[in-house]
Amino acid sequence: MRIGGTDTAAEDDRWIPVVNPATGEQVDRVPEGSADDMDQAVHAAEDAFSGWKKKTLRERGVILFHAAGRVREQHKELARLLTTEQGKPLRESLDEVRGYANILEFYAGISAAQQGEMIRLGMIGDALVTREPLGVCGAIIPWNMPVLIMGWKVGPALLAGNSLVLKPASTTPLTTIRLAQILEESGLPPGVLNVVTGPGETVGEAMVRHPLVKKLSFTGNCATGQRIRELAAGSLKELTLELGGSDPMIVLSDADIDKAVDGAIRGRFYNAGQTCTAVKRLFVHESIAVEFSRRLQQKAESLKLGNGLDAGTDMGPLNSAIQRERIEKLVDRALDTAQGTVLTGGTRPEGAEYSRGFFYQPTVVSDVEKTSSLLTEEVFGPVLPVVPMPDLDTAITEANRTSYGLGASIWTSNLHSAKRAFDEIHAGIIWVNRHLTVPPEVPFGGMNESGLGRENGLHALESYSRTKTLLLGW
Numbered sequence: 001m002r003i004g005g006t007d008t009a010a011e012d013d014r015w016i017p018v019v020n021p022a023t024g025e026q027v028d029r030v031p032e033g034s035a036d037d038m039d040q041a042v043h044a045a046e047d048a049f050s051g052w053k054k055k056t057l058r059e060r061g062v063i064l065f066h067a068a069g070r071v072r073e074q075h076k077e078l079a080r081l082l083t084t085e086q087g088k089p090l091r092e093s094l095d096e097v098r099g100y101a102n103i104l105e106f107y108a109g110i111s112a113a114q115q116g117e118m119i120r121l122g123m124i125g126d127a128l129v130t131r132e133p134l135g136v137c138g139a140i141i142p143w144n145m146p147v148l149i150m151g152w153k154v155g156p157a158l159l160a161g162n163s164l165v166l167k168p169a170s171t172t173p174l175t176t177i178r179l180a181q182i183l184e185e186s187g188l189p190p191g192v193l194n195v196v197t198g199p200g201e202t203v204g205e206a207m208v209r210h211p212l213v214k215k216l217s218f219t220g221n222c223a224t225g226q227r228i229r230e231l232a233a234g235s236l237k238e239l240t241l242e243l244g245g246s247d248p249m250i251v252l253s254d255a256d257i258d259k260a261v262d263g264a265i266r267g268r269f270y271n272a273g274q275t276c277t278a279v280k281r282l283f284v285h286e287s288i289a290v291e292f293s294r295r296l297q298q299k300a301e302s303l304k305l306g307n308g309l310d311a312g313t314d315m316g317p318l319n320s321a322i323q324r325e326r327i328e329k330l331v332d333r334a335l336d337t338a339q340g341t342v343l344t345g346g347t348r349p350e351g352a353e354y355s356r357g358f359f360y361q362p363t364v365v366s367d368v369e370k371t372s373s374l375l376t377e378e379v380f381g382p383v384l385p386v387v388p389m390p391d392l393d394t395a396i397t398e399a400n401r402t403s404y405g406l407g408a409s410i411w412t413s414n415l416h417s418a419k420r421a422f423d424e425i426h427a428g429i430i431w432v433n434r435h436l437t438v439p440p441e442v443p444f445g446g447m448n449e450s451g452l453g454r455e456n457g458l459h460a461l462e463s464y465s466r467t468k469t470l471l472l473g474w
């Protein structure tokens, strides 16, 4: 496995510090790779591709299965590493590490069931249709869920027989490197999986531009996704882009209110709100909106903010100072123009224990104007805007009033209302009486500005391969 720039970094002193977001302290460093390191990694992947492609699906699946087992054995160490670089509470890191193992096991499990097809063509003959891998694939991973999102890309790409180059986010490279090592320790041949650390603008763009890279899977910011699309436009590279969202959650008056309050709290404050499918806009029927907001406020105030490594922490810091500044600006702008009422939060927490990390309080804002930037922009942090709605029609119209289309949820006991939300809201996944959950079996991806293509499930496996037909004229 290549870890970008290791040799040159020592000479040139080019390193990226990895900082614990709860303390602001440097915990490690990784080489600041270059475009040349990316080129070498892509060539290493190209060299390894033909051998990996020749292995049977079952052989590849067994390696994924062994890797999942090792991840399960080491889940506590991996979760600590993830919390240290990302900031989330340890129990969320444990969930994420187990989620990664689930993904590898899912793809290992379906490996034996993958078959080709035979098409009988009468007088013409018979056609045999198989699937073959694409070649070298590239994956760019964000910092919000680096372990899970690595699994979404590595599982189907490797099972399908591709070799891969990964570019982790510069704030969260450590777990990616460790998980890649575990795959090699589990039998993945050298060169099949490569990790290059370094800035997106240099090593990321070098990957996107590289002529040997046949497919790119990117998760992150819309503007970065758009840039990647432009850079790849001159080539015939396949693209999967998962670009975030502004998920609506609609709560009707016939919902189980306790369950819906818990769902909104988890949906918004899990991972300090830094989740692409977080609840970013909450529409509550006006008959229950005041009571609902009161309960949200109470629950948000009871969340224990702290270092993710400490027992009892419910919400950690934001991943970086830049992310916190983005949230502060958005909230301040909305409040300066009187677009809502802050019920709780809206500022950094006070206290010595918070002074060096990138903490921001769980925030609930009620009576939010429809035009507020809290609704029109993706708020990637712990801020929950609550908007009262007179009826389902209005809620659906407002839910669709965004350029995003990743996920949406409706909370109701009425099947007809749920079906209407499913039919009429523009989003890749609609939950009923749930939010956030994305199991490996289920295709995941957005509509509109939320992206292109699907991750997870059989759909992702297909996207990492193409059909090849043998026509036998008898």
Ligand code: NDP
Pocket (backbone or CB within 6 Å): 140, 141, 142, 143, 144, 167, 168, 169, 170, 171, 198, 199, 200, 201, 204, 205, 208, 219, 220, 221, 222, 224, 225, 227, 228, 242, 243, 244, 245, 275, 276, 326, 378, 380
């Ligand atoms: P980015 O899109 O900049 O970062 C995501 C990944 O892309 C990182 O690995 C990054 O590397 C890499 N990258 C950055 N620029 C380029 C480039 N020009 N070419 C190729 N790769 C690149 O997201 P940010 O960290 O700036 O986050 C900003 C916002 O994006 C968030 O506030 C949120 O709204 C959204 N976001 C959404 C996510 C989702 O899950 N949908 C995940 C993360 C962010 P490096 O770290 O070295 O810059």
